Amino acid sequence: MNTTTNNKKSTNLSLFRFFIICLLFIFLAFGANTYVNYNYNNKMNEFYSAFNKYDFDTAISIVNNTRESNILKRNQLNKDLNLYFTGIVNTVIKSIQSEEISDENIISLLYEIKKYDVLNDSLDKLIASLDSNYVYKPTSESTIENYSSIDDTKATDNDPEEDLSTNLIKDDSLSLGISSFNDKDYPTAISYFNKIPKSSLDDFNVAQDYILNCQKNYKTDLLADAEELIANKYYTDAIAFLSSYDTSILSSNDKDIANKINSVEMFRDEYNDHIQSYPNDNSAYASAAILQTITTDNINTLNIESPTPYLVYLSLTDQTTYIYEGSTNNWTLSKSFLSSTGLPGKETPKGIFSISGRDEWFFAQEFQQGGKYWVRFMGDYLFHSLPFNETQSTIVDETLGVPASHGCVRLEIEDSKWIYDNIDDGTKVIIN
Structure with a gap:
């Protein structure tokens, strides 16, 4: 009895010490960051004052010292x-x-x-x-x-x-x-x-092209940084990071960012559910679903659930949509459909999604193309047939097997109709 009590006291004391050490490290890190910022701001104020007084030698000396130190x-x-x-x-x-x-x-x-x-x-x-x-x-x-x-x-x-x-x-x-x-x-x-005013037409047009490149490059860097957080399972941090993007560069309701946040939220929930169900088995899930290619050999080792008897997996590498049938750790490959995903700059989003809505036809005025038998997996992103003209009489692009779309997933007509007829809303979709 005494031994058990002593062990408990020892454990509690160890936990307390660990807690104190963590607090100490946090305090030291905060203090160091505060000191660095305080010192930097003071140096910059000295620089501004020196340069404004035309004391150029002092000004550049302050900057050079700050760069080095x-x-x-x-x-x-x-x-x-x-x-x-x-x-x-x-x-x-x-x-x-x-x-x-x-x-x-x-x-x-x-x-x-x-x-x-x-x-x-x-x-x-x-x-x-x-x-x-x-x-x-x-x-x-x-x-x-x-x-x-x-x-x-x-x-x-x-x-x-x-x-x-x-x-x-x-x-x-x-x-x-x-x-x-x-x-x-x-x-x-x-x-x-x-x-730059519109009256300076040449400069104005150049400036507009640069603005588009600013937005594109910023978004690319933003999503790349978020992917790094996701790869290390910092899902909440990734969501906060994406939610705080600079709205002076991108619209406050940017569709790509919103879709990415939605994807990360779903993956975070999936991960948390797994940890609760399998508290001693996060190593298997850490490399699951979005973090590795799903194959018939490993799919039943990843604890992947779906609310319906179907699971949809799209391989961006293979440009193929795989339909699995069954249940958690008991999935069987049922069908595979050759596909075409988004072109560079218009990539189909990676992540974990679910089917939510469908119809027999849509037409996008922006691209002068439409698709038959579509089902939605996120926002405006759909599985649908090869693209048709507005009268639905002619296929305007028969490309399959390589990226060719504006972000949706193109399929043969019969394949898109099969998904439209058989895959219920709520079915899990994994894209990587």
């Missing part, structure tokens, strides 16, 4: 410098137009900014337009494609109607936007591109 803040430092100097350059451009500051003083200031290696081509272009001794050499293809050479720009001096400072102001938003885009600072890039 605070590795964790290097990305933040570059963003802050980019934003700060962008504001100064905008002020400089206005001063050029109003002739409030001499060209000599402006050039001196711009050369100081150049020492920080920010703004890149946009800064070089501005310096070259003011300093005849400076040779402008674009460093990116995008800049070369979208801007005339410095010689061509200076040629406008021959036209008394054309003012170089006016050209600089017109071009500057595009130039700074491209620089921010190349630095992957998409919010700043979009803010510059949105300043």
Whole structure:
């Protein structure tokens, strides 16, 4: 009896010590993060004060020391410098137009900014337009494609109607936007591109293309980071991460993000249900369903449930939809349908879903295509037949076996009808 009591006390004491150690680590991490942020903010305030007072030697010394001593803040430092100097350059451009500051003083200031290696081509272009001794050499293809050479720009001096400072102001938003885009600072890039008026048609069209690329690249990076969290089973963190995306870049009701969040929520619930049912067996599930290819050899080792007697598995690698029949750990491959999923940039979402709704026909005006015998597995994503024209008389694309769709899953007509007729709402769908 005494031995049992002592063992319990020892266990409780160990748990208490573990709890205290965890709290200590959390406290230390929080304290370290607070100190790093506090120190960084102080240094930046010192830098702003020095640069604003034209104490350039002190200013650049502060930045160089911060770069060397605070590795964790290097990305933040570059963003802050980019934003700060962008504001100064905008002020400089206005001063050029109003002739409030001499060209000599402006050039001196711009050369100081150049020492920080920010703004890149946009800064070089501005310096070259003011300093005849400076040779402008674009460093990116995008800049070369979208801007005339410095010689061509200076040629406008021959036209008394054309003012170089006016050209600089017109071009500057595009130039700074491209620089921010190349630095992957998409919010700043979009803010510059949105300043370009429609009256400058060529620049406006270029800016609109860049805005689309900002949105595409940001979404790609966002989903990739979320996938990394998902792969490590941080489902709640992935949902929070996706839910807090920057709505200045993507719409607040972006369909792809909403669909991804829905997918992660379903997979999290699936995982939690499994852990509750099999508390000592999370290792098997960790590599199950979405994290590995499902085959007839392993499907009955993954504890996959479905509310109906059917389970739908779509292999993106095989471009094949597999229909399993049975129940948990007793699934038998019943049918397989050659399929076509989404093209690059319009990929069919990965995840765990369920069938929810169906109809015999739809037509998408946007793509001038429709499909027969569709069933929904998430949002606007469907299993449906090969695409038809609006009159349902002609198949407009017979491609199967390779990605070809706008995100839905295309099937032979008879295969889509079989799913329409036999797979009930609620049936689980796994796509990977």
